[in-house]
Amino acid sequence: LTRKKSNEMCKNSQDIICSGAGTCQCGRCKCANSEGSGLVYGKFCECDDRECIDDETEEICSGHGKCYCGNCYCEAGWHGDKCEFQCDITPWEIKKRCTSPDGKICSNRGTCVCGECTCHDVDPTG
Structure with a gap:
């Protein structure tokens, strides 16, 4: 297997080898994981x-x-991008x-947390 062919086999749909998160070895991606995470x-x-x-x-x-x-x-009762908010509503x-x-x-100007909008920074010009 040539290096060129190997790299072709490792390209994702955007033509990026191993999504930029690993190395290509013999046509297969080896993902970069620190400490074996x-x-x-x-x-x-x-x-x-x-x-x-x-x-x-x-x-x-x-x-x-x-x-x-x-x-x-998230488990039931938890919400947010990282399940960081506890909330008792569905x-x-x-x-x-x-x-x-x-x-x-x-x-489209804020984030919804437990049924309430938290606004992003407001444009001071109005």
Whole structure:
């Protein structure tokens, strides 16, 4: 197997070898995992579960969910990108409370947490 052919076999759909998260060896991606963490995986190293680590607790999905391919799937009663918010209302009710009349979550100007919009920085010019 030539190096060129090997690298071709390791390219993802964007033509990036091992998604930039690993090295190509004999036509297969070897994902870069520090200390054997196993947090980067997939045929093309396309999944990076380091995205699920909560900055404050340093736990995956804040210890309240499971991570798959960089996305947290929270246990019941927990919400947020990293399952960091405890909330007693259903995901459906949360979405309903945060959906603006135009059908967008928080008018695309904030983040929905437990049924309440938290606005991003507001443009001072209005």
